[in-house]
Amino acid sequence: MREVHRMRQNARRFGHNPPMSEPVDCPCGSDCPYAGCCGPLHAGEPAATAEALMRSRYSAYVLGLEAYLLASWHRSTRPAALNLGQQKPATRWHGLKVLRYHSVDANNAFVEFVAKFKVGGGSMQRLRELSRFKREDGHWYYIGGEWSA
Numbered sequence: 095m096r097e098v099h100r101m102r103q104n105a106r107r108f109g110h111n112p113p114m115s116e117p118v119d120c121p122c123g124s125d126c127p128y129a130g131c132c133g134p135l136h137a138g139e140p141a142a143t144a145e146a147l148m149r150s151r152y153s154a155y156v157l158g159l160e161a162y163l164l165a166s167w168h169r170s171t172r173p174a175a176l177n178l179g180q181q182k183p184a185t186r187w188h189g190l191k192v193l194r195y196h197s198v199d200a201n202n203a204f205v206e207f208v209a210k211f212k213v214g215g216g217s218m219q220r221l222r223e224l225s226r227f228k229r230e231d232g233h234w235y236y237i238g239g240e241w242s243a
């Protein structure tokens with residue numbers, strides 16, 4: 095399990111820690127317990143598919159796991175920081191729906207999804223994104239996305 099070990103090292107490098115109090119139901123809306131869904135990925139296990147990584151990144155936004163979001167972002171497009179805790183008003187996420195999963199080849203995939211969110215006390219909004227993922231050395235990474243209304 096050399097890969098897991100390296101992911102853990104990466105996670106440490108980014109100051110990653112699993113959430114203090116783990117949710118029971120996974121925030122990604124899979125109807126699975128967090129401990130059997132996105133939780134292990136947040137703890138350092140590699141995602142089996144780009145869709146699993148995408149789901150774990152959505153859950154990380156819900157839980158405010160900025161270090162995980164940075165660690166799963168491809169180094170070519172990764173921002174220096176997200177400053178999730180400093181957003182005012184804060185964004186709250188209210189649901190994820192994966193619309194489409196498209197595997198280009200073993201190491202490239204697209205996932206299209208809709209995420210619902212509110213900013214501060216505002217009304218519900220929808221973000222529709224076609225995200226691109228790339229696998230390197232057995233790890234999926236988020237490259238970027240295109241948004242549509």
Ligand SMILES: [Zn+2]
Pocket residue numbers: 120121122123124128131132133149150153
């Ligand atoms: Zn999940």
